[in-house]
Amino acid sequence: MQWLNLFRPRWKSLNPKVRLLAIGRLTDQNLLAAIATTDGEHTVRLAAVNRLHDQSELANVVKGGGHIDIQLIAVGQLADQAVLIEIARNALAKDIRLAALPRITDQPTLADFANSGCDPDIRVAAINRLTDQSLLERIANSEIDKSARRAAIRNLTDQPALYNIVKSPYTTDSRLLALRNITDHTMLMNILDSDGIREVRLAAINQMTDQSLIITIIESSREEEAKRAAIEKLTDPQSIIKFARNIRDDRARLDFLRNITDENVLVAVLSSNDGHEIQSSIVFLMDTIDNANTAALHRLYRRTRRDDILRIIRDREAAAERLASEIARMPIRRSNGMMSRAR
Numbered sequence: 001m002q003w004l005n006l007f008r009p010r011w012k013s014l015n016p017k018v019r020l021l022a023i024g025r026l027t028d029q030n031l032l033a034a035i036a037t038t039d040g041e042h043t044v045r046l047a048a049v050n051r052l053h054d055q056s057e058l059a060n061v062v063k064g065g066g067h068i069d070i071q072l073i074a075v076g077q078l079a080d081q082a083v084l085i086e087i088a089r090n091a092l093a094k095d096i097r098l099a100a101l102p103r104i105t106d107q108p109t110l111a112d113f114a115n116s117g118c119d120p121d122i123r124v125a126a127i128n129r130l131t132d133q134s135l136l137e138r139i140a141n142s143e144i145d146k147s148a149r150r151a152a153i154r155n156l157t158d159q160p161a162l163y164n165i166v167k168s169p170y171t172t173d174s175r176l177l178a179l180r181n182i183t184d185h186t187m188l189m190n191i192l193d194s195d196g197i198r199e200v201r202l203a204a205i206n207q208m209t210d211q212s213l214i215i216t217i218i219e220s221s222r223e224e225e226a227k228r229a230a231i232e233k234l235t236d237p238q239s240i241i242k243f244a245r246n247i248r249d250d251r252a253r254l255d256f257l258r259n260i261t262d263e264n265v266l267v268a269v270l271s272s273n274d275g276h277e278i279q280s281s282i283v284f285l286m287d288t289i290d291n292a293n294t295a296a297l298h299r300l301y302r303r304t305r306r307d308d309i310l311r312i313i314r315d316r317e318a319a320a321e322r323l324a325s326e327i328a329r330m331p332i333r334r335s336n337g338m339m340s341r342a343r
Contacts (some may be wrong), residue, residue, distance in 0.1 A: 016041040023047040027053035036074070037066045049073050054078045062087055068095060075099040085109055094119065101125040111135055120145055127151040137161040141168075153177045159184045163191075172197055179203045185210050192217070198225070205229040211236045215243055230261040237269045244281070257281055298309075 008014075010022035011031070020043055026032055036048040037060075051068050052058050061074040075096060078084055081104060088100040098121060104110055113126030116137070124147050130136055140161070153174060154259035156162050165178035176199060182188060191204040205226060207215055217230040234240050240260065247253040260266060271315060 005063045011035060016044055019044045020047055023051065026051065029057045033057040033061050036061050036070055037064050042067075042069075045070050046073070049077075053075065055083065059087075062091070062096065065092070067095055071096055072099050075103070078103060081106055081109075088122075094121070097122055098125055104127060104129065107132055114139065114148075119145055123148050124151045128155060130155060131159065133158040140165060149174065150177060154181075156181060158186060163187045166191055166195075166200070172199060173202055176203050179207060181209055185213055189213065190219070196260065201226060202229050204245055205233060209235075211239045215239060218243065228259050231256060232262075234260060235262065237263050237265065240265070240269055250281075255283055 011019055011026060013019050019039065019041065023032070023035065024045060024047070026035075026048075032048045032051050033054075036045050036052065039045045039048065046069075046117050049061060050073065052061065052074065053192055055078060058074045058078050059080070062071050062078070065071075070095070072095065075084075075087065076099065077098070078087075084100045084103050085106070088097050088104060091097045091100065097119075101110075101122065102125065104126075107130065110126045110129045113133065114123055116123065123145070127136070127139060127148060127150055133156065134233065136152045136156050137158065140149055140156060143149040143152060150173075153162075153165060156165075156178065159182060162178045162182050163184070166175045166182070168175075175197075179191070179200065180203070182191075182204075185208060188204045188207055192201050195201050195204070195259075201223070202225060205214075205217060206229060207229060208217075208230075212235065214230045214233050218227050218234075221230070234243075242257055244253055256343070258335060289291060
């Protein structure tokens with residue numbers, strides 16, 4: 001019966017490869033929608049749905065049931081808000097409803113989904129699209145369902161609302177989640193000074209970017225963990241040099257520099273035209289790598305040529321030259337494929 005194929009349209013050919021080639025020439029949206037839902041070959045259905053752009057035909061593909069992967073692609077190409085809302089409310093497959101929700105932009109409609117008693121996953125998807133801060137705050141403060149409450153907190157940006165959640169007797173997880181969106185440094189300092197939960201205090205430090213406040217914490221905090229967390233937030237090379245200079249004890253200075261875990265910050269300090277003695281201390285830590293406890297120093301050691309390191313030291317003051325002499329006398333040894341200086 002192969003001769004019958006001669007009288008068929010190419011998109012009806014018994015050969016799926018021929019049908020696939022024919023799809024590339026079709027523009028009839030109604031026909032493409034029919035092929036997308038009825039053809040027996042996945043690649044043909046896929047090619048047909050990807051050539052659809054008519055919103056009503058895309059809606060027909062979604063509503064017609066059949067192959068869910070084709071329906072999901074069709075949903076992803078829909079822009080008609082009324083159709084998307086209808087699909088999000090009435091589609092039989094949960095995956096289809098979840099795919100429609102992120103494409104809905106109407107805030108009152110999303111609020112209806114968020115406040116309804118429907119599937120929790122649908123509610124979370126709606127909450128993730130909300131921008132109304134007062135509504136998000138209300139959900140965050142009154143919602144019983146944990147996933148919905150966490151979604152609301154994640155999408156909050158209103159600083160007083162977030163601060164109130166952190167200061168309220170919620171679970172530590174919810175408070176930490178709210179803290180991740182706080183950028184107001186006055187609020188962060190208040191949390192650091194008054195909160196009784198260690199994890200919350202450290203999270204407040206982790207949110208800080210103001211270098212002067214970070215140095216204040218390092219200088220004044222009585223909590224060693226807080227000091228270490230603050231040191232890791234130092235990013236300004238000049239602030240690091242200035243602070244390290246005020247540490248008179250060599251061992252304490254080395255301990256301070258070990259806690260800087262950002263390799264790029266260490267590179268910036270090394271590249272500065274100031275702070276020669278601080279740079280020499282970093283070089284010393286690099287060349288006695290087994291004494292360093294940060295991955296940043298290991299990476300810095302691997303990317304810096306030893307000749308460049310020695311040239312930095314030779315250009316320094318007498319104290320730096322003494323360090324160079326001590327380093328040069330240390331025998332080189334290998335451990336786990338990495339060179340280090342034995343002490």
